Amino acid sequence: MRLDDNEALTSAVRHADATLAVHILDPRDLLPRRPRSEGGLGVPKLGPPRAKFMLEGLNELRRQLQELGRASGAQALAPAGPPGPSTGPAGAARAEAELSSECGGLVVRYGRTEQVLPRLLGQVLEAHPELRHVSLHYHMEPLLEPEQGTGAGAAEDREAAVQRTVTAWATKQGVGCSVHPHWDKTLYHPDDLPYGLYGTGKAAGGSGGGGGGKTGQQRAKQQQERQERHFTQPANRDAQRYRTLPPVMTDFRRTTQSACDVRACLPPPAMLPLPPGPWRQAAAAAATAGGASAAEAVAPAMDSLWGEIPGSVTALYEAAGPEAVAALARLQELVGLDYSRLYPGNPAATATDGTAATATGGTAAAAAAAASDPRSAFPFRAGSGEALRRLRYYVWGSADYDPEAGALALPEGQQQLQQPLASLPSLLYFTNTRAQAVGVDSSTKLSPFCALGCITPRRIYQEVEAVRVAAKAAAVPCSVGAEAGGGGGGGAAHLLPAPAECDWLAMHLCIRDFWTYTVLKEGLATLDERGIVGQPVSWRRDPEVLARWCSGRTGLPFVDANMRELAATGWMSNRGRQNVASLLAKDLQQDWRWGAELFECLLLDSDVAVNYCNWNYFAGVGNDPRNRRFKTVTQGMQYDEDAVLAATWLPELAHLPPRLRHAPWSNDLLPAEQELAAAATAASAAFSAGATAHNAGAGMPTVGLGGEVPGPMGAAAAAFGVVLGRDYPLPIVDPVEQTGTLPAEEKARKAAKARGKVKL
Numbered sequence: 001m002r003l004d005d006n007e008a009l010t011s012a013v014r015h016a017d018a019t020l021a022v023h024i025l026d027p028r029d030l031l032p033r034r035p036r037s038e039g040g041l042g043v044p045k046l047g048p049p050r051a052k053f054m055l056e057g058l059n060e061l062r063r064q065l066q067e068l069g070r071a072s073g074a075q076a077l078a079p080a081g082p083p084g085p086s087t088g089p090a091g092a093a094r095a096e097a098e099l100s101s102e103c104g105g106l107v108v109r110y111g112r113t114e115q116v117l118p119r120l121l122g123q124v125l126e127a128h129p130e131l132r133h134v135s136l137h138y139h140m141e142p143l144l145e146p147e148q149g150t151g152a153g154a155a156e157d158r159e160a161a162v163q164r165t166v167t168a169w170a171t172k173q174g175v176g177c178s179v180h181p182h183w184d185k186t187l188y189h190p191d192d193l194p195y196g197l198y199g200t201g202k203a204a205g206g207s208g209g210g211g212g213g214k215t216g217q218q219r220a221k222q223q224q225e226r227q228e229r230h231f232t233q234p235a236n237r238d239a240q241r242y243r244t245l246p247p248v249m250t251d252f253r254r255t256t257q258s259a260c261d262v263r264a265c266l267p268p269p270a271m272l273p274l275p276p277g278p279w280r281q282a283a284a285a286a287a288t289a290g291g292a293s294a295a296e297a298v299a300p301a302m303d304s305l306w307g308e309i310p311g312s313v314t315a316l317y318e319a320a321g322p323e324a325v326a327a328l329a330r331l332q333e334l335v336g337l338d339y340s341r342l343y344p345g346n347p348a349a350t351a352t353d354g355t356a357a358t359a360t361g362g363t364a365a366a367a368a369a370a371a372s373d374p375r376s377a378f379p380f381r382a383g384s385g386e387a388l389r390r391l392r393y394y395v396w397g398s399a400d401y402d403p404e405a406g407a408l409a410l411p412e413g414q415q416q417l418q419q420p421l422a423s424l425p426s427l428l429y430f431t432n433t434r435a436q437a438v439g440v441d442s443s444t445k446l447s448p449f450c451a452l453g454c455i456t457p458r459r460i461y462q463e464v465e466a467v468r469v470a471a472k473a474a475a476v477p478c479s480v481g482a483e484a485g486g487g488g489g490g491g492a493a494h495l496l497p498a499p500a501e502c503d504w505l506a507m508h509l510c511i512r513d514f515w516t517y518t519v520l521k522e523g524l525a526t527l528d529e530r531g532i533v534g535q536p537v538s539w540r541r542d543p544e545v546l547a548r549w550c551s552g553r554t555g556l557p558f559v560d561a562n563m564r565e566l567a568a569t570g571w572m573s574n575r576g577r578q579n580v581a582s583l584l585a586k587d588l589q590q591d592w593r594w595g596a597e598l599f600e601c602l603l604l605d606s607d608v609a610v611n612y613c614n615w616n617y618f619a620g621v622g623n624d625p626r627n628r629r630f631k632t633v634t635q636g637m638q639y640d641e642d643a644v645l646a647a648t649w650l651p652e653l654a655h656l657p658p659r660l661r662h663a664p665w666s667n668d669l670l671p672a673e674q675e676l677a678a679a680a681t682a683a684s685a686a687f688s689a690g691a692t693a694h695n696a697g698a699g700m701p702t703v704g705l706g707g708e709v710p711g712p713m714g715a716a717a718a719a720f721g722v723v724l725g726r727d728y729p730l731p732i733v734d735p736v737e738q739t740g741t742l743p744a745e746e747k748a749r750k751a752a753k754a755r756g757k758v759k760l
């Protein structure tokens, strides 16, 4: 989805006479990972929010490739000077150059990849009988699953099926064929990692110390047998290569960062070799005849070559057939939304203009177009231009900031940046804000762009390193609130992020690598209910609990607000994800794969490796020994202090004071809340009902799920006219178990203990 830092494209352009960029929409991506008949959730792997994002990305890429075609045509025409003959060989060359300006583009096809590609190649060969060799360059995926119905006897994965059918096609046609997989998913390249087949295992943090004792030996033997089975499964073909990959993230980061450098980014191609197809002959014919312009002559052929990008999300599911439509219906039922109403439009119709920057680094058009839900914390459109603008906004403080013309060009020792920035870079605050559950700028919001391939982790890293260098060269104070140094010019000097903030962002990119390489090592075990460690756990499977979790009706506002945000926008903060995952797997003990499947479907940044490894971790079946369980109520109070998320996504609680939005089951009103309640409900009949109930302590709803009775609850909310169990669900678990102490309270307790006043 990008021209920049794209190894497959750069390599194809460098080595081939003609390049055709192709994107295949494979209907299998719209089917469930596990159908309901097999205990799965039954929702599409690709849900509507991401489908919309992807279609936007395709339109943007097509536009970029067309621009590149135009640039290539202009370059070819430039030396020709004044228009020459319009017929004969010179005319044909001219027509071809003219055409190339019309003919850059992206071929989009719909269907099973291994069937579509040979058909497309057949179309090209028909128009181009002189074709002698086909090189297939593609981006590899970390997890390859065997798929039924690929045409081979045994189930094979999609990449293997494509390689087999394309090679077979080429052999049959007498055309040469080579296949070139490329990898640009991670910050560190696999070839640079120190965890090879012949590694010593030391990088794994010296974990081999299970020696001594019969049980230890037996365990080691079992482990070895499991590994041997694992390594011999064809789907886990990369496992050997990463055999000594450390199982814990901090070890991975330490060993990787000290052993490898991040490779340099590849610049976007300056030219696109003309695409093959019927247009060349038509161009020649047009030039020979001297009649219609070359572009007019080939227009119909080109139209049939490029193919259409579906105009709406619903069209995508309909084209994939009844199974995909049923999966979409299942999703809508689970989350309680109608996506055809949320995403009715044509993503192409609202293409970005790439100019005016908004405060958050997107374009004005983008912000307007993407506002399918104005509450979204991710108000961006897909595309590499948008991704780069967001990155620059976040790390420099301005979406249009040009590091080469600005900070990087600073003469040594200069105290002030030459180019004024629009605002302080959000990266300045990253360490403090990243954990927050609300806000566009609390974190970078780059993960959806990374997942769709609009930007690479290398490009992010490179920009962050440029900030680091600039901050050092400019000698600008590097802490928030520090007095900006230097003078003159009237413009305020701007702060740049401190090295610690740069390191913090780079560290998160490293976490992403860790999960990706973990999946390359662990293969299909990552998707198994027993997880990477093979831990047998008997998960519960309660459809009612599942429905409440999916639709944001657990009665725990922080969880519900996050779940409703996810369903409506495809975005959820990292803090939100951790909490809702902890509740589903740890407290409700439901099959964690249901959660992973819903996330996979809905998240804009859905990435099989990152998603499933995170779920492994929260379900306690991952390779990290820590058993994390969140107190979701306290987490909400800590990371969304004013309960903004609940006010935004839970309209039924919006007019409660923040404390009650966090804990609507509370029975006591604080003095200030009593005044508010009186004012808010003076005219409401519900007020007297609530007040009576509160006073009497009777008639209040009392049940959690499963019949546990935590006692009467919700009298305080009732004073505002909100009746638990009627307007908002009763908590699905005892909220006391979801409530811990806030860090400030903890600190105070410890201080008191130190003074000898409190027993801990």
Ligand SMILES: Cc1cc2nc3c(=O)[nH]c(=O)nc-3n(C[C@H](O)[C@H](O)[C@H](O)COP(=O)(O)OP(=O)(O)OC[C@H]3O[C@@H](n4cnc5c(N)ncnc54)[C@H](O)[C@@H]3O)c2cc1C
Pocket (backbone or CB within 6 Å): 434, 443, 444, 445, 446, 447, 448, 450, 451, 505, 508, 509, 511, 512, 513, 515, 572, 573, 574, 575, 577, 578, 581, 599, 603, 605, 606, 607, 608, 610, 611, 612, 614, 615, 618
């Ligand atoms: C249950 C669960 C499922 C998740 N599923 C996904 C997923 O499918 N795809 C996905 O990209 N992230 C996933 N994450 C990780 C994390 O929540 C997101 O990467 C992060 O919230 C993205 O926001 P950001 O771009 O603003 O990140 P920032 O905080 O700004 O971090 C910068 C970049 O670092 C990377 N990063 C940050 N945190 C993590 C992390 N914990 N794991 C891996 N990479 C990280 C991302 O690429 C991100 O863009 C999941 C987390 C949990 C708990």
